[in-house]
Amino acid sequence: MAKILVLAGDGIGPEVMGETVKILQFVNGQEKLGLEFENALVGGCSYDAHGKPLTDETLRLAKAADAVMLGAVGGPKWEELDYSVRPERALLALRSELELFANLRPAKVYPALVDASSLKREIIEGIDIMVLRELTGDIYFGKPKGVEKLPDGQERGFNTMVYTTHEIERIAKLAFEIARGRQKKVTSIDKANVLETTELWRKVVTQLGKKYPDVELKHMYVDNCAMQLVRYPKQFDVIVTGNLFGDILSDEAAMLTGSIGMLPSASLAASKKGMYEPIHGSAPDIAGKGVANPIATILSAAMMLDLTFGKKAPAQKIEAAVEKVLGAGLRTADIAKPGEAKVSTQQAGEAILSELKKVY
Ligand code: IPM
Numbered sequence: 001m002a003k004i005l006v007l008a009g010d011g012i013g014p015e016v017m018g019e020t021v022k023i024l025q026f027v028n029g030q031e032k033l034g035l036e037f038e039n040a041l042v043g044g045c046s047y048d049a050h051g052k053p054l055t056d057e058t059l060r061l062a063k064a065a066d067a068v069m070l071g072a073v074g075g076p077k078w079e080e081l082d083y084s085v086r087p088e089r090a091l092l093a094l095r096s097e098l099e100l101f102a103n104l105r106p107a108k109v110y111p112a113l114v115d116a117s118s119l120k121r122e123i124i125e126g127i128d129i130m131v132l133r134e135l136t137g138d139i140y141f142g143k144p145k146g147v148e149k150l151p152d153g154q155e156r157g158f159n160t161m162v163y164t165t166h167e168i169e170r171i172a173k174l175a176f177e178i179a180r181g182r183q184k185k186v187t188s189i190d191k192a193n194v195l196e197t198t199e200l201w202r203k204v205v206t207q208l209g210k211k212y213p214d215v216e217l218k219h220m221y222v223d224n225c226a227m228q229l230v231r232y233p234k235q236f237d238v239i240v241t242g243n244l245f246g247d248i249l250s251d252e253a254a255m256l257t258g259s260i261g262m263l264p265s266a267s268l269a270a271s272k273k274g275m276y277e278p279i280h281g282s283a284p285d286i287a288g289k290g291v292a293n294p295i296a297t298i299l300s301a302a303m304m305l306d307l308t309f310g311k312k313a314p315a316q317k318i319e320a321a322v323e324k325v326l327g328a329g330l331r332t333a334d335i336a337k338p339g340e341a342k343v344s345t346q347q348a349g350e351a352i353l354s355e356l357k358k359v360y
């Protein structure tokens with residue numbers, strides 16, 4: 001028996017999660033995985049109900065679960081709140097409390113969707129990049145931080161970029177190991193020409209790289225990487241980087257593929273426990289309309305089956321079902337071209353489920 005905590009969250013979260021849970025329940029029955037589902041509030045909806053984006057009880061459930069499926073958090077309704085109770089704080093607290101130090105954000109172009117990208121077909125056709133972002137360190141969590149008043153009446157804001165050898169080593173090790181199962185290329189991203197923290201990053205990654213002579217290691221400055229991603233993205237296999245650079249570069253890599261509505265992510269602890277969520281946000285502009293693309297969340301569930309539960313075969317079946325329906329022309333609004341017929345969130349979920357039923 002394994003426990004999954006479902007945190008659908010805000011905006012389109014509940015809609016895309018609804019379709020995903022149906023698919024997971026079907027696979028659970030077929031494969032006799034013994035998965036049990038629990039639900040709890042997170043983000044803005046939790047703030048509305050309890051005055052906190054993440055309650056102690058939800059955190060307890062998350063700690064007790066084997067995996068967490070998360071929809072999305074946030075929206076304009078909660079933007080004016082104090083920093084400490086903003087919906088996004090729930091995400092950061094879950095990452096940190098569950099020690100989810102490794103964030104895997106694959107950016108892959110589906111043949112059926114090459115024309116959905118804003119870049120030329122020849123640039124993006126066939127790209128398959130794994131962005132590995134360190135998720136519990138860096139300027140996101142470094143101390144001291146804050147905003148202080150100065151004697152002259154001005155204010156001064158400050159955050160601290162910090163990494164220890166251990167933090168760099170464990171994420172870099174994972175990067176080399178993931179690369180071994182792919183194209184055996186790691187590009188480590190830093191700003192070692194300016195920032196001491198990332199000078200250490202480069203030193204530690206280089207040192208560790210010696211243990212992986214079969215994997216090609218390159219270093220690149222973050223500004224150059226931002227440029228190379230749009231110039232010649234096919235040069236990348238695994239990109240490994242810190243929390244802040246990873247936040248930015250993973251959005252850029254995601255957009256190469258045409259739609260952020262397609263991309264899953266996994267955040268893993270050393271124990272293989274994980275939190276799985278779509279890369280996209282809560283999309284308040286389309287929330288409640290039943291038009292959101294559920295594919296990113298469905299693919300996140302596939303990553304969960306593979307990475308936390310070690311069930312690669314059903315994960316691949318889900319991925320194949322997604323590819324099939326896309327190949328057959330199924331399009332939610334975010335990936336439809338002008339004039340193309342659009343399906344709803346529910347129709348997309350049902351089409352993927354019925355494709356899946358054919359292979360069981
Ligand atoms: C992400 C998001 C979060 C981050 C925000 C919502 C806190 O942008 O998951 O990439 O910055 O990590």
Ligand code: MG
Nearest residue numbers: 247248250251
């Ligand atoms: Mg981000």
